Each structure stands twice: as C-alpha cells, then as structure tokens.
Amino acid sequence: MKYLCMVFTEERLLETMPRDQFDGFVREHSALDDELKSTGQFVNANALQPAHTATTVRVRQGKISVTDGPFAETKEQLTGFYLVEARDLNEAIQIAARVPSARVGCVEVRPVWELTEPRQFRDDG
Amino acid sequence: MAESAASEVALVVERVYREESRHVLATLIRLLGDFDRAEEALQMAFAAALDQWPREGVPANPRSWLISAGRFKTIDALRRRARFDASIARMADEMARAVEHPSAAESPAAIEDDRLRLVFTCCHPALAPDVQVALTLRTVCGLTTEEIAHAFLTKPATLAQRIVRAKGKIRDAGIPYEVPGPGDLKDRLDAVLHVVYLVYNEGYSASSGDVVTRHDLSGEAIRLGRLLVELLPEPEAVGLLALMLLHESRRVARTSADGEIVLLDEQDRSLWNRQLIAEGCQLVERALSSRRFGTYSLQAAISAVHAEADSAASTDWAQITGLYDALLRVHPSPVVALNRAAAVGMRDGPAAGLALVDAIIEQGELAEYRLAHACRADFLRRLGQPAEAVAAYRHALSLSRQEPERRFFERRLRELSG
Numbered sequence: 001m002k003y004l005c006m007v008f009t010e011e012r013l014l015e016t017m018p019r020d021q022f023d024g025f026v027r028e029h030s031a032l033d034d035e036l037k038s039t040g041q042f043v044n045a046n047a048l049q050p051a052h053t054a055t056t057v058r059v060r061q062g063k064i065s066v067t068d069g070p071f072a073e074t075k076e077q078l079t080g081f082y083l084v085e086a087r088d089l090n091e092a093i094q095i096a097a098r099v100p101s102a103r104v105g106c107v108e109v110r111p112v113w114e115l116t117e118p119r120q121f122r123d124d125g
Numbered sequence: 126m127a128e129s130a131a132s133e134v135a136l137v138v139e140r141v142y143r144e145e146s147r148h149v150l151a152t153l154i155r156l157l158g159d160f161d162r163a164e165e166a167l168q169m170a171f172a173a174a175l176d177q178w179p180r181e182g183v184p185a186n187p188r189s190w191l192i193s194a195g196r197f198k199t200i201d202a203l204r205r206r207a208r209f210d211a212s213i214a215r216m217a218d219e220m221a222r223a224v225e226h227p228s229a230a231e232s233p234a235a236i237e238d239d240r241l242r243l244v245f246t247c248c249h250p251a252l253a254p255d256v257q258v259a260l261t262l263r264t265v266c267g268l269t270t271e272e273i274a275h276a277f278l279t280k281p282a283t284l285a286q287r288i289v290r291a292k293g294k295i296r297d298a299g300i301p302y303e304v305p306g307p308g309d310l311k312d313r314l315d316a317v318l319h320v321v322y323l324v325y326n327e328g329y330s331a332s333s334g335d336v337v338t339r340h341d342l343s344g345e346a347i348r349l350g351r352l353l354v355e356l357l358p359e360p361e362a363v364g365l366l367a368l369m370l371l372h373e374s375r376r377v378a379r380t381s382a383d384g385e386i387v388l389l390d391e392q393d394r395s396l397w398n399r400q401l402i403a404e405g406c407q408l409v410e411r412a413l414s415s416r417r418f419g420t421y422s423l424q425a426a427i428s429a430v431h432a433e434a435d436s437a438a439s440t441d442w443a444q445i446t447g448l449y450d451a452l453l454r455v456h457p458s459p460v461v462a463l464n465r466a467a468a469v470g471m472r473d474g475p476a477a478g479l480a481l482v483d484a485i486i487e488q489g490e491l492a493e494y495r496l497a498h499a500c501r502a503d504f505l506r507r508l509g510q511p512a513e514a515v516a517a518y519r520h521a522l523s524l525s526r527q528e529p530e531r532r533f534f535e536r537r538l539r540e541l542s543g
Contacts, residue, residue, distance in 0.1 A: 001299045088301035089251060090309075111298045 002043060002112035003092035004083050008076040009105030011050050028100040029080075036084060041095060043083040051077040076105055083112075131179040138174050141187045146171070147267050149191045151239035154246075155302050156192070157199055157220070160264070160292040165202075166195035173198065192236075196224060240265070241356045242302050244349075248317040249300050256291045257320050263288055265352075266345045276327065276342050304357075314357070318365050318421065321349045325369050329376075343373060354408075360415035364422025367408035371428035374401035386533040390437030402432045423452040442472035459490045467500055479504040495524035499534065511541045 017025065029047070036042035054070040070077060082099060086092040089109070096107040146167060153163035153170075170191040184190040200220050207214035247260040259277070262268045270288065274281040294300065305313040328342025350366035378396040381387055409429045412422035427448045434440035449465035462485050470478020482501045491497040502517035515538060522534040 003299075086299075088299040089249075090301055090303075090305075092299075093251075113297075 001086060001088065001092075002083060002114070003086055003089075003095075004081060004110045004112055005092065005096045005099060006078055006108040006110065007080040007082070007099055007101045007105060008108065009079045009101050010075055011077050011079065013104055014079065015050075025100055032082075032098055032100070035098075036082070036095065041084045041086060041091075043085055045080070045082040047080040048078060050079075079105070134179040134183065135175065137183055138171065138178065141174070141183075141191075142171060145188045145191065147243075147265060148188055148236070148240060149195065150264065151243040152192050152236050153195045155239050155242060156196060156223070158302075159296055162199060163195075166199045167191075169198035169202070170195035188236075193224075196220065200224070238304060238356070240352065241304050244317055244353070245304055245313060246295060246300060246302050248313075248320045249295070250313075250316055251298065251300055252291050252294065254320075254323070256287050257316070258323055259284055259288055260291050261320055261349070262324065262345065266349065268345065272341075310359075314359055314362065317353065318361060321346050321353070322365060322369075322421070324349065325372075329372055343369070343376075347373065360412045360418045361421050363408050363415075364412040364418055364425050367405045367412060367425035368421050368428060370401045370405035370408065371425060371432055374398040374405065374432060380529070384529060385536070386529050388533075389431060394435065397432065402429075405429060406432065420452060420456045423448055423455065427452075437471070440471070442468055446472050459485055459488065460494075463491060463494075463497055463500060470500075470504055475504040475507040479508065493524060495521045495530075498524065502537070506537070506541065515541050 014022070014025075026047075029045075033042060033045055036045075051070045054068075056067045056069065056071050058065045058067075079101065082095065084092060084095050086095060089111070092109050092111075096102060096109050099107050101107070149170065150163055150167050153166045154160055157163050157166060173194045174187075174191065178184075200217050203213050203217035203220070207217055244261065244265055247264055248257045252260065255277075259273055262273045262276075263270065268276075270285045271281045274284040277284070304310075324342050325346035328344070328346060347366070347369050350362070350369055353362040354366050374397050375389075375392060377398070378392040378394070379387055379389075387393075405425065406429045409422065409425045412418045413426060427445055430441055430445050430448070445468045446465060449461065449468055452461050453465060463482065466478050466481035466485060469481055479501065482497065482504060486492055486497050486501065498517050498521035502514045502521060505511075505514035505517055518534050518538050518541070522531060522538070525531045525534060
C-alpha cells in the first residue's frame with residue numbers, strides 16, 4: 001500500500017534554528033530518502049516552501065477563486081511529505097517515526113486511495 | 126421425533142455459538158481479510174449448522190466445520206455477485222485457491238493465535254481509546270452494540286457508527302491482522318492491558334451515575350484477562366489478571382445492603398471471596414518472580430497484602446508503603462503518591478500522612494482531585510480536628526459526581542457534626 005506521510009512543523013522553529021543545526025536536519029532527511037530508496041519503500045519526498053508562499057484555489061460555478069495563504073491557518077503547517085510504499089499501517093508508522101521532523105513536529109500518516117482500483121463501498125452506517 | 130431432534134440440535138448450536146463463535150470469527154477475519162465479511166460468514170455458517178446438523182449430525186470438530194462453512198458460503202456469495210464485477214470474481218477465485226491448497230495458515234496453532242491477533246487489532250493505537258474498548262467488547266467478547274452502549278451510557282446508534290468507522294479504518298488504512306513482533310510487543314501489550322483495565326474499572330466503579338458496580342463489564346474484563354494470560358503469559362498480563370481478581374474478591378463487601386460504599390478498613394472481611402484471593406495471590410507471585418513486572422503486578426501485590434490481613438490494623442503497612450515506593454519508581458504519578466501517603470498514615474500515624482497529603486495538594490496537580498481532599502479529611506478526623514475535617518469533606522463532596530460516593534461523604538459529614 002502507498003501512504004502519504006505529511007510532515008507538520010511549527011515554521012518558526014525551523015526559521016529560528018541555527019544554520020548548522022538546520023543543515024544537519026536537512027542532511028538527516030536526505031539520509032532517510034536514501035535508506036527508503038534502498039529498501040524500495042521510497043516513492044517521492046520533498047520539503048515545502050513556507051506556508052506564506054501558499055495559494056489556495058477553489059472553483060465555484062465554473063469560476064476560479066484564488067486566495068492568499070494556506071487552506072488552514074494553524075500553528076503547525078505542512079512543511080514536507082514522504083510518499084512511501086509500505087506493507088501495512090504498522091510499517092508506515094515505523095517509517096513516519098524515522099522522519100527527523102517527527103521529533104519536533106508531527107507526521108500524519110494517510111493511506112493513499114487508489115482510485116484506479118475498484119474500492120468496495122459499503123453501507124457505512 | 127424429528128422435531129425434538131431438531132430442537133435438541135438447536136440447543137447444541139446455541140451452546141457451540143457461545144463457546145466457539147469468537148474463535149470462528151477471529152479465524153474468519155484472517156482468512157477472509159475483512160471484519161464485515163467475516164461477520165456475515167459467521168452468520169451464514171451458523172445458519173448452515175442449524176440446517177444441516179439435525180440431518181447430518183453434529184460434526185466431531187464444530188469449530189473447523191464452522192470455519193470451513195463460513196469460507197465456502199462466502200466464496201459462493203461472492204461468485205453470485207461476481208457476475209457484475211470482475212474484481213469480486215478474482216477475490217472469490219483467490220479464496221477458493223487458498224481453500225484447495227491449505228498452507229500453514231490452516232494449522233491449529235495459527236488458528237489458536239487468531240484470537241490474539243483479533244485482540245491486538247481491536248486495541249491498535251491508531252484507533253481512539255474509546256473505540257478500542259467498544260470494538261474489543263463487540264468482536265472479542267461478543268457483546269451486542271446495545272449492551273455496550275448501555276454500559277457506557279451512549280446511544281446505540283452512536284456506538285454502532287463508531288464501530289463501523291473503526292472497521293472501515295482497519296480495512297482502508299491497512300491495520301494488519303497480526304500479533305506484534307518482539308520489538309513492539311511491550312508497548313502494544315500495554316495498550317491491550319489498558320483496554321482490559323478500562324473495561325474492568327468501568328464495571329467496578331462506574332464513572333458516573335448511581336450504580337457502584339456493573340458486574341457484567343467486570344466479568345468480561347476478567348474473561349479477557351484470562352484469555353490474555355492463556356495466550357500470552359507476559360508478567361504484566363498475569364499481574365493485571367491478579368489485580369482484577371483481588372478487587373473482585375471484595376465486591377460483596379465493598380457495598381452495604383442498602384448500596385452504600387464500605388471502605389476497605391470497615392469491610393466485613395469474612396465476605397471476601399477466598400477462592401479469588403487464593404488465585405490472585407498465586408498470580409501475583411508468578412508475576413513478581415518474573416522480575417519483569419510493572420505497575421499492574423505492583424498494584425496487585427499491594428492488593429494481595431490487604432487480602433492476606435485479618436483487619437486494617439493488622440495489615441502490613443510497611444510492606445504496602447514499600448510497594449508504593451516501587452510503584453512510584455516505575456510510574457511516578459501524584460495519584461500513586463497520594464495512595465502512598467494514605468499507607469504512610471496507617472504505618473506512622475495520621476499526622477505523618479497529613480503532612481504528605483498537604484504537600485501533594487500543594488504541588489497543584491491534585492488540587493481539585495476529590496479523593497485527595499477525602500484522604501486529607503480522613504486524617505484530620507483521626508487527628509481529632511473535626512472542623513478542618515468537615516471543611517475537607519465538603520470540598521471533596523463538591524468535586525464528586527458519583528452518587529454513592531457523594532452519600533459516603535455526606536454520611537461522614539453527619540457523623541462529624543453529630
């Protein structure tokens with residue numbers, strides 16, 4: 001299964017981090033990329049520019065509306081992601097726990113919904 | 126003649142349902158890979174038993190008969206639907222192949238482990254704690270949604286929806302149906318034990334409402350505890366079972382005939398269930414001798430010291446204080462410190478206990494904890510300071526939400542003013 005590990009961090013924390021510490025942090029993240037590539041669990045991963053660079057787009061009645069800023073203004077913002085291939089949720093949790101940012105922020109693990117695969121809808125309540 | 130045979134078989138089927146349905150369900154979930162499909166298969170298997178057993182006789186091994194019937198009925202049902210959907214046809218074919226080529230998955234050991242897989246899946250940390258409790262009671266214990274809702278004072282419809290969502294998450298998020306490996310086992314077992322303990326406590330002292338005990342939930346928790354000890358005899362699982370049995374041994378003594386709380390030091394100890402105490406004490410020794418024990422085993426050990434004493438006065442308070450010291454090291458918490466203070470008050474007198482309780486309340490975390498003020502009130506009462514004791518009981522009363530507990534504080538207040 002594919003899982004998207006969304007990394008949320010307080011941006012201020014990254015901004016105020018001393019340069020050498022920040023560089024170390026980046027190196028740790030790319031080291032994880034390499035490890036995941038070697039085990040075949042890597043699909044894609046990237047850091048994101050700060051939330052103030054975000055633009056939110058909506059289409060209503062065929063009309064595009066564009067607003068400045070992220071979808072939700074919260075203390076912790078989406079700062080990066082790992083798209084990984086894992087056997088099950090437990091394996092995905094193991095990977096998420098190895099993301100260096102998990103030590104200062106949090107990682108939301110979501111299974112990818114493969115829309116090409118027929119999913120069985122049930123009468124869920 | 127045939128009719129009476131059929132009704133006899135119906136009784137057998139009912140008994141088999143009680144004894145085997147949870148085993149069968151646990152294995153069907155693994156073989157069919159889905160909670161809902163397994164529940165449907167379970168119903169179909171028992172319907173087939175009601176139909177076939179009167180004619181063909183009760184099979185020698187009802188469990189494996191039911192597992193296999195559940196599987197075949199599911200394959201049939203999928204094939205009927207498969208005419209409209211190629212992916213369902215593929216699924217049915219895969220299942221049929223698995224039946225034709227039995228693997229290690231069919232071994233009795235694998236089937237015995239299924240109940241443990243079920244417990245660990247229901248108590249997976251990716252599910253919310255209250256959902257873990259509900260799902261465990263529903264699937265592992267076989268309680269109905271109505272029974273669980275009643276026990277936890279929620280609406281059946283709300284609870285049913287939570288269970289449906291949880292099963293959906295297990296399926297869609299890929300929560301595996303397995304017993305965790307050695308690396309995760311300790312943490313995951315802690316989560317399972319926590320669920321069992323929550324269920325027990327909910328049955329032992331309802332968090333709200335006007336009943337002190339809900340026997341059924343405690344009974345289910347003890348059954349779960351026994352199941353865990355049987356399948357995975359880790360020291361803390363043994364310790365938790367001991368703790369529950371020792372608490373249970375005092376059930377009759379802890380409420381009076383008119384439903385009032387009777388504290389440990391005032392209980393009629395001849396009412397304590399000696400059989401449960403003997404079993405509990407034996408389990409405590411087993412847990413402690415492992416040298417890998419934790420909080421449950423230590424709490425059980427404390428309970429065992431109480432169980433072995435003839436009266437509150439003759440209790441080995443020094444040993445109890447020592448066990449609380451050990452518990453504080455493993456699990457530092459103000460509530461444990463409060464309990465330790467109560468034991469010190471018995472060992473060294475109420476003045477020593479009061480000094481400790483005051484210091485704990487001073488730290489702030491328990492400043493609004495009703496039992497901290499009740500403990501303080503008790504020490505003041507024993508020190509002959511009724512006015513201060515009354516103030517402390519009033520404070521405790523203002524924080525209490527549980528009817529019998531409120532009545533207990535009110536009774537103390539009457540005694541002090543009378």
